[in-house]
Structure formats: structure tokens, C-alpha cells
Amino acid sequence: MIISLQLESDTPLYEQLRNQIVIGIATGELAPNEKLPTVRQLAEELGINTMTVNKTYTILKQQGYIVIDRRHGAKVSPPKEDNPAPSPQLEEQLELLIAQATIQGIDQSRFQALCSQIFAKMTYRHS
Amino acid sequence: MIISLQLESDTPLYEQLRNQIVIGIATGELAPNEKLPTVRQLAEELGINTMTVNKTYTILKQQGYIVIDRRHGAKVSPPKEDNPAPSPQLEEQLELLIAQATIQGIDQSRFQALCSQIFAKMTYRHS
Amino acid sequence: MIISLQLESDTPLYEQLRNQIVIGIATGELAPNEKLPTVRQLAEELGINTMTVNKTYTILKQQGYIVIDRRHGAKVSPPKEDNPAPSPQLEEQLELLIAQATIQGIDQSRFQALCSQIFAKMTYRHS
Amino acid sequence: MIISLQLESDTPLYEQLRNQIVIGIATGELAPNEKLPTVRQLAEELGINTMTVNKTYTILKQQGYIVIDRRHGAKVSPPKEDNPAPSPQLEEQLELLIAQATIQGIDQSRFQALCSQIFAKMTYRHS
DNA sequence: GTGGTCTAGACCACA
DNA sequence: GTGGTCTAGACCACG
Structure with a gap:
């Protein structure tokens, strides 16, 4: 999956990253239960700090998009049931x-x- | 037009204000060429800093939603022609x-x- | 309000801090709508990093214990209605x-x- | 006794395991002096690492919930006398x-x- | 080897 | 002057 960050943007890096992963999940580019890259890998790949990636993962976890398994790192959450009520x-x-x-x-x-x-x-x- | 700001929200005040004015324009509550209150009036009415309102107006102008005439203050821009190409x-x-x-x-x-x-x-x- | 952190404890600093603030709110030592010290003040007072305090405030905010007003910093949330259903x-x-x-x-x-x-x-x- | 671990939980596996055993002892599901499964048995049964179970047993022993006899394995500690002073x-x-x-x-x-x-x-x- | 925690210090957005 | 963001680099907890 290709991720491109704009350092000059006014939206924070961790949010840009979060958004792109969310879209990746929705398009199926990141399949349910698929393993995400480690914090360090992704940070190095994108040329940003590990804590920034860490923050992104923490937010995605809090929002239920991913799940963190202590043994194997971060995974995409299994799909939700149909929910006809929009937030x-x-x-x-x-x-x-x-x-x-x-x-x-x-x-x-x-x-x-x-x-x-x-x-x-x-x-x-x-x- | 009624504007309600949430001081404790994550979205900055100037952005909340901008959003509500945009919605006001879209719904027609603010008609094309209608004059907006002055920066000072609006700031006092909402109990916020004039700089915040000023920033909102500047952004709305940059985005083409309003025009600022030094003599007559801020006005809602005239409606756009039908433009089938979304930004x-x-x-x-x-x-x-x-x-x-x-x-x-x-x-x-x-x-x-x-x-x-x-x-x-x-x-x-x-x- | 007196806060004491144990650096040797296995519970993280930000969590110790969070717990003590929660207790402070419950005992009334921190009254509803009372202003909390700024991130920097508290960090210096406790001899820890600002980001640690920042993390504590972020968590407290997410959990609804405090509210962050961009103009005046962090405040204790107003009290909740009686809720007979425990989480x-x-x-x-x-x-x-x-x-x-x-x-x-x-x-x-x-x-x-x-x-x-x-x-x-x-x-x-x-x- | 049924033990269910959540791999994606925030609480570490060894702590989840420890908590469930403690509750088992309190409810009487694990009787005083009852023999616990060996580290290897339990680890295999739960599909986790033996070191994790080992750590759990070590902690339970330190906290006095079980006693470890090299010849007979781990056993639930005998019940305490009534002790009106909470820790x-x-x-x-x-x-x-x-x-x-x-x-x-x-x-x-x-x-x-x-x-x-x-x-x-x-x-x-x-x- | 994974994520989690913490530090020291910097810069920016907001009001 | 407030909190928010980011960095570089370190150490620890967990498995």
C-alpha cells in the first residue's frame, strides 16, 4: 500500500496517516485481520518519527479500526455488522x-x- | 442567523464559525450579496476575540464564499454558475x-x- | 492539591497522575469547572516531561473527566447526572x-x- | 475451570490469567490445596507461551495465592485466618x-x- | 522483536 | 501564553 504524506500540510502527519489507512481499509487494500507494518518499519519507510506512527496506531485502535495483539503487532479489525444508523x-x-x-x-x-x-x-x- | 460555538470543541473557533456561515449560505439563510455583520459586531455578539472573527472572514474570502469591500464590509458572493467539476x-x-x-x-x-x-x-x- | 508520583512504580507516570486527578475530582478537592494547572506548570512542579502531563490530560479529556477550552486551558468537567447503571x-x-x-x-x-x-x-x- | 484470554486486550496475558485464577480461588472453583495444572499443560491448553504461564505462577506465589512445591507442582494456598486489616x-x-x-x-x-x-x-x- | 513509556527540547496553531 | 505536534533517541514490558 502506498502512503504519501505532505509535510507542508496543515493537517498533522498522524492524521494524514490515519486517514490513508482508513481509506485503505475501506477499499480493501488492507484486508480484515491483515497485519500492519510495525511502528518502526512504517516510521522508517515514511521518514518520520516512531512516536508519530505510534500515535496514529493508538488513535486507530481507539476508534476500532485496528486491533493490537501483543504477540504479532497491529492487525485490521474484523468487519462490523451492518449498521443502518449513521453516527x-x-x-x-x-x-x-x-x-x-x-x-x-x-x-x-x-x-x-x-x-x-x-x-x-x-x-x-x-x- | 443563529450561530452557536462550542468553546470546548476540538475544532477551532474560527473554523466552527466558518462552517456555520458556509452552511448558512448553502441553505439560503444568508442570501447572495447579503451584507455580513462587521468583525467587531460579530465578535462582540459571540463573545470571542475580534482576531478570531477576522481570521474566519479572511478564510471565507480566500475560499470565495464572501467578498470584502472596504467601503461596505463583507458580503456573500454571488452564486456560481453550474459547475459540474467538483474540487x-x-x-x-x-x-x-x-x-x-x-x-x-x-x-x-x-x-x-x-x-x-x-x-x-x-x-x-x-x- | 498534592500529587506524589513514584518513579519506581510499574504503573506509568501518566496513569498515576491520571488516577490522582480522578480521585481529586471525586473528593471535591478539584471542584467542577475549576481550572487545572497548565501542562508546563504541572510538568515542572512534578519534575517530569510536558508530554507526559499532556498525555494525562488527553486521556482525562477522552474519558470525560476534564474539558479543554482553547482560551483558558483545562477545566474539570461539570458533574454528571445520576446514573444508576454502572459500566x-x-x-x-x-x-x-x-x-x-x-x-x-x-x-x-x-x-x-x-x-x-x-x-x-x-x-x-x-x- | 474455564479460562478465556483476550489476545487483543490492553491487560497483559499473564495478568489476565492471574486475575482469573484469583477469582477462581475466591469463588471456590479452585479449592484450597487443590493442585493446579503444570506450566506446560496450562500453556498448551491456552495456546500461549510457557514463559507467560510461568510468570503468572511466580506472581501468584509472591502474592501468597499459591504455593509451589517442587515435587508436587503448584497448589492453592490454604485459607487465611480472618484478617480484619485490609492491605x-x-x-x-x-x-x-x-x-x-x-x-x-x-x-x-x-x-x-x-x-x-x-x-x-x-x-x-x-x- | 513488538509496542509502550519517557525525556529534552523545538516549533506551530490558537486565541 | 495556552495546548498541539513533532523529533531523536533511550529504556522497559511483553511474549
């Missing part, structure tokens, strides 16, 4: 996103098409 | 949002329904 | 504690007396 | 637990009821 934060963020899209001149059908296109990339399976 | 940032944010939704167990149809629901809320206020 | 972890920890007490030869009435004694120290108020 | 660690842990409960909004009567409930569960298994 309030998700709704809030989506509302803001739709507001911005609307002002940009993107109407509903265009937006829904964009969603479909992104969903097509996500091959996440609930096996 | 890269929008796509990126939407991708992350959809990734998180997918992992939460929300499937495409459920997500699209949520979008429709939010669009309906906006259009309703609009008219 | 599963609390039950689990209490079960282990009671098991150990039982093996030590402490019977139920003695244990309950000990609880009463500790409760007497807690002057926490739901104002 | 300082116990008090400390209980204080922290009660502090957390208090802040959660659980009052004394509710907490005492919870204690009674747990004592009842233990005594029930005991008899």
Missing part, C-alpha cells in the same frame, strides 16, 4: 460537505453520481 | 467520509438516502 | 477486588464498612 | 474505583448494592 458526526460532516458542494454549483444528481463513483472504488466486503 | 478537496473529503461510513457498516443505498435527506433539508430552507 | 468495566474491576479481599479473609460486612469509610471522604456534590 | 493496595484500588463510580453518578447505596450482588454471586458458587 451524528458523520451526518454533520456530510452536511458541511454538501453545503460546500451546493455553493460550488454541484446539484444533487451530480453529487449522488460522485458518491456512486467513489463507492465503486470501495471493494470492502462483509465476509 | 479535488471535496472529492478527497468525500472519499474519507464514505470510507468511514463503509467501515461503520453503512452501505451505498443507506448513504445515498442520507444525502437525499440532507439535500431536502437544505432546499426546504432555501425556498 | 461493565467497573463491575469487572470490583469483582476482582472483592475476590482478593475475600481471599485476604475480609468478609462482606467488613468490606462494606470499608466502602462506607471511603465514601465518607468523597465530598463530591451534584450541584 | 493498603486494596484500599488504594478501592478508593480509585469508588472515585470513578462517584463521578459516573453512582451513589453510595447503589454501589453497596452492587457489592452485595457480587458477594452473593461468589458465595453461591462457593457453596
